[in-house]
Amino acid sequence: MIRAVIFDLDGTLLNRDVSLKKFVEDQYERCKQAFRHIHKNTYIDRFIELDARGYVWKDNVYQQLIDEFRIEGLTWKELLDDYIHHFPFHCTPFDNVENTLQRLSEDNLSLGMITNGFEVFQMNNLKALGIAPFFQSILVSEREGIKKPNPEIFRRSAEFLGFSTRECLFIGDHPENDVKAAKAVGMTTVWKKDSFWDEVDADFIIEDLSCMPAIVQSINEKEGKEDGF
Known part of the structure; x- marks a missing residue:
């Protein structure tokens, strides 16, 4: 799940x-x-x-x-x-950012973030977007002393949220730093498509964030049926 x-x-x-x-x-x-x-x-x-x-x-x-x-x-x-x-x-968000975060929160999902960069700068960007309150955990590489694609920062994020990596879904745009690295620690992966990169080996590929609640729901419904619930 x-x-x-x-x-x-x-x-x-x-x-x-x-x-x-x-x-x-x-x-x-x-x-x-x-x-x-x-x-x-x-x-x-x-x-x-x-x-x-x-x-x-x-x-x-x-x-x-x-x-x-x-x-x-x-x-x-x-x-x-x-x-x-x-x-x-x-700072300009992609379409449907706030609505997606709101929907996921209403579905009782915990939300985390992992970003490379300098702490004050990235936190100021988050505040500018107005979305920081949605997240239960925000890891910035400068503060953590490690950065993506180091597997430890992914494990640390899952631990802070209180779940195993297999209970976490990670979404990012970079094929190596995001998708491959998250997959390596057992997370379900979503690649937010970027024309700069070729197709990547992700569990799901999306162009718009509004797809996220449906993706999580479909995964959980499928696993529920397989477990006999």
Whole structure:
């Protein structure tokens, strides 16, 4: 039986691609004096390229941007601080995030989250989305001292929620860090489809989060019948 649903954040609940583009556009406008010699689209496109879908931390991104574009008047540390404080204002959820979390909670499922990243930054993003109260457990890699795909962080999430890994379903967008890693510890897996990746070996593949309550219900009904209930 599935008793807990554990979510990834970026690319699963948070539409990071949309959020990042909104932030970079806003930063360009607010820092236009320092960026006046750079075309807006050039700055945005290069930032997104260097960001590598969030797998390159922004200290490196900004140092590279300052070097390439010969930006004066702002240091990379000032730009990084601007990112940390202003990104949450642009956090954009995927469709049906709040409704899905509400439905799962009403179905008496415990909800958890595992996200790689820095604790204050990720918690501020969660607060911006307004969904933190839905979760009984939120594990952020910086605070935990381990990150996905380390199997321990998945086991730890299940333990905090009070269930075995086989009673947990994990949903994420990354084939290795999310799906493969969760499957390795015995969790049922859902891949939230991302056009950046090819098809992956998940138990379920979805495009919209609104499918989640029905998936959990179908699993539990099937297992109930097999157990003779």
